[in-house]
Amino acid sequence: MPLHHDSFAPLDPGRRVLMGPGPSDMHPRVYQAMGAPLTGHLDPYFIGVMDDTKALLRYVFQTENAMTLAISATGSAGMETCICNLVEPGDEVLICVGGVFGDRMAQMVERHGGRLIRLEGEPGRPFTPEQVRHALDGCRPKVVGLVHAETSTGVLQPLEEIIPVIHEHGALVLVDTVASLGGTPVKVDAWGIDVCYTGSQKCLSAPPGLAPLTLNGRALEAIAARKTPVDSWYMDLSLINAYWDGDRTYHHTAPVSLFYALREALVLIHEEGLENGHRRHAANYEAFRAGIDAMGLAFFVDPPHRAPTINPVLAPEGIDEAAVRSRLLKDYGLELGGGLGALKGKAWRVGLMGQSSQRDHVILCLGALEQALRAEGSEVAESGVSAASAVYAGTGTA
Numbered sequence: 001m002p003l004h005h006d007s008f009a010p011l012d013p014g015r016r017v018l019m020g021p022g023p024s025d026m027h028p029r030v031y032q033a034m035g036a037p038l039t040g041h042l043d044p045y046f047i048g049v050m051d052d053t054k055a056l057l058r059y060v061f062q063t064e065n066a067m068t069l070a071i072s073a074t075g076s077a078g079m080e081t082c083i084c085n086l087v088e089p090g091d092e093v094l095i096c097v098g099g100v101f102g103d104r105m106a107q108m109v110e111r112h113g114g115r116l117i118r119l120e121g122e123p124g125r126p127f128t129p130e131q132v133r134h135a136l137d138g139c140r141p142k143v144v145g146l147v148h149a150e151t152s153t154g155v156l157q158p159l160e161e162i163i164p165v166i167h168e169h170g171a172l173v174l175v176d177t178v179a180s181l182g183g184t185p186v187k188v189d190a191w192g193i194d195v196c197y198t199g200s201q202k203c204l205s206a207p208p209g210l211a212p213l214t215l216n217g218r219a220l221e222a223i224a225a226r227k228t229p230v231d232s233w234y235m236d237l238s239l240i241n242a243y244w245d246g247d248r249t250y251h252h253t254a255p256v257s258l259f260y261a262l263r264e265a266l267v268l269i270h271e272e273g274l275e276n277g278h279r280r281h282a283a284n285y286e287a288f289r290a291g292i293d294a295m296g297l298a299f300f301v302d303p304p305h306r307a308p309t310i311n312p313v314l315a316p317e318g319i320d321e322a323a324v325r326s327r328l329l330k331d332y333g334l335e336l337g338g339g340l341g342a343l344k345g346k347a348w349r350v351g352l353m354g355q356s357s358q359r360d361h362v363i364l365c366l367g368a369l370e371q372a373l374r375a376e377g378s379e380v381a382e383s384g385v386s387a388a389s390a391v392y393a394g395t396g397t398a
């Protein structure tokens with residue numbers, strides 16, 4: 001086979017500012033951590049890295065759960081690990097589907113033999129406790145699945161009032177926090193979340209490739225009571241946990257450098273303080289919102305239901321959203337997401353997650369968007385940069 005080049009240029013993607021739905025920007029210390037010398041995956045030093053990671057994940061998930069670890073694969077594998085361990089063929093499972101990621105959960109339930117009950121959400125709105133109660137009246141599911149921040153729509157699902165409704169009906173609560181953990185409060189123990197997973201590359205600002213998750217005692221009992229083995233060898237939590245917490249039996253070769261990076265990203269979150277980080281995300285969202293409003297652009301979601309971490313902004317009539325994104329990438333190295341699912345071709349998805357939730361990112365994004373929109377022939381009402389700057393001056397944050 002001939003190669004498509006005679007020689008290959010040195011790897012150099014250039015500068016990027018990542019403000020899409022993930023991955024997010026990484027702190028220089030996280031890049032540095034990835035370059036540390038490789039150890040074996042059973043080396044005592046690396047076992048210490050795993051122990052630190054577990055402790056730091058408990059801090060971020062706000063849990064004391066014994067089984068807290070990270071799957072060596074992306075957020076979707078975290079989702080599938082939870083589903084294939086909890087769900088046996090024939091088990092009834094209710095999934096609240098408000099967008100692409102709720103739908104992904106539903107597809108996984110069916111592939112693993114669960115009897116799926118789909119509760120469809122209304123566009124741009126979270127599920128209410130009444131909707132869930134009504135759906136649960138006619139069935140008795142083992143698990144109810146919810147997405148905390150639905151990245152395809154930008155809706156934040158309030159959890160505190162819905163979880164007791166699910167528990168009254170005897171079901172386990174499974175929550176996707178891939179686009180929320182680290183950016184907005186997720187209180188696993190205080191809220192009673194039974195099973196929770198996330199991804200390394202969104203609000204945690206580590207590289208993609210790891211999926212932290214945590215399960216409480218009720219969830220572990222349900223898994224222990226299975227009549228059939230988990231239908232995936234790689235994702236069987238009892239095997240994975242023997243590597244994390246038992247006799248450290250070899251299960252797979254852990255991606256050591258990714259774990260270095262995740263550990264460092266979690267140390268950064270701990271140094272800032274989880275709650276300070278949440279306040280930073282909220283403040284940068286407020287400044288961004290003021291800028292978008294001033295520019296005369298519209299969000300997809302009404303203010304009370306918005307996730308501060310991921311914001312779909314509707315493209316004005318007649319503007320090619322993809323052309324704007326290409327300009328932003330070419331002229332500024334700035335990546336925004338395109339619309340996904342129902343918003344395909346209609347919106348930009350702007351992520352304010354982890355290290356990308358910064359004042360300089362917000363100002364760059366608003367200014368660059370304004371220039372790109374003008375270049376594409378769109379009117380811009382007022383300066384988004386001025387409006388956001390006024391918010392920063394008034395609150396003194398970030």
Ligand SMILES: *Cc1c(COP(=O)(O)O)cnc(C)c1O
Nearest residue numbers: 074075076101149151178179199
């Ligand atoms: C990104 C995302 C996922 C999938 O994560 P991958 O790392 O892309 O596999 C799942 N759920 C939500 C809410 C997400 O934002």
